[in-house]
Amino acid sequence: MFDDLRPLINSITDSNNTTESKLQKICELLKSEIPHYDWVGFYFKNGDKKELKLGPYAGEPTDHTIIPFGKGICGQVAESNKNFVVPDVQAQDNYIACSITVKAEIVVPLFVNEENIGQIDIDSNTPNPFTKADETFLEFVNFEVAKIL
Template identity: 40%
Template sequence: MDKHLFFEQLHLLIQDEPNIIANLANISAFLNQNFDDINWVGFYLVEKDNPKKELVLGPFQGKVACIRIPFGQGVCGNAALRKETIRVLDVHQFVGHIACDAESLSEIVIPIIVDDEVIGVLDIDSPSYNRFTLNDQMILEDVVKIIEKDVFCKA
C-alpha cells in the first residue's frame, strides 16, 4: 500500500462533504477496498443525549452486526472505555469478546475522541489470526485522526 496515495485519496473522499454518516459510509467502503483479509469494517457511534454509555451500530461493510455495545463490553466497548486502541490477535483469547460473526478471528478497534470524549470507534475484523500488525494500527490511528478532525469537527 502506498501510504501517501492512500491518505491523499482519503482526504479527497471526504473534503467537500459535511454529512457525518455519508463520510463514515464512504470511509468504511474505502477501508474495505484497501485492506486485504478483512471481513467487517465499520463504526459504532455514541448517541448524543443518550444517558447510557453505549455504542450504536453506524455505517459498515460486512455481515449483519451487533447493534448496541455497552462501554466496557467486548473489544469495542473496552476500547471506548479505556480510550485506547485494542489490537486482538486471537479473539478467542479476549475475555468477553462479542462474536457478531463466528468467522472473525482477529480484530482491531480504535476509539474516535473529540474534546476528550469518545464519540465512536472504528472496528475492523479479520477471518485470520494475527491479521493486524503494528503498522496497520499506526495507519488506522492516522485514519481516525483524520476522522476526528475532518469529519466530526467540521460537521
C-alpha cells in the same frame, strides 16, 4: 498500501457529501482495499447512555447495533480510551462474536476535543493480521474523521 490510502481518505473527508456518506465511503474503501479487513465499521457513543451505537459499516450485517460499555472489545475501548488489538478472538474472555469466521479484531478510539466519542472497529477472518502499521493508519483515519464530526 496505507500510504496510498491516506490521500483517498482525505479526498473523502474533504468532499461535499454528508458526514454519514463520508463515513460509509471510508468503511467501503478500507474493506475493499485492505485484504485482511473483512468488516469495517464505526460505533459512536449513544447520547448520554453508557453504550455504543453502530454507525456506518461495510461487511456482513451484525446484530450488535448496541454495545454496552465494558462488553466485548468495543465496549472495553469505550472505557479504556486505548487501542485494542486482538490477534486471536478465541483467546479473549470478553469477546462478542459477530461471525464464526472472525479470527482477529482491532478497535481504535475516536476522539473529538479529547473526548472518546466512538471508534473504528475492524474484524478480520485472518488470524493475527494486524501490525503497528494498521494501528497508525487507523489513528490517522480517526484523526481525519474527527475533523468532520
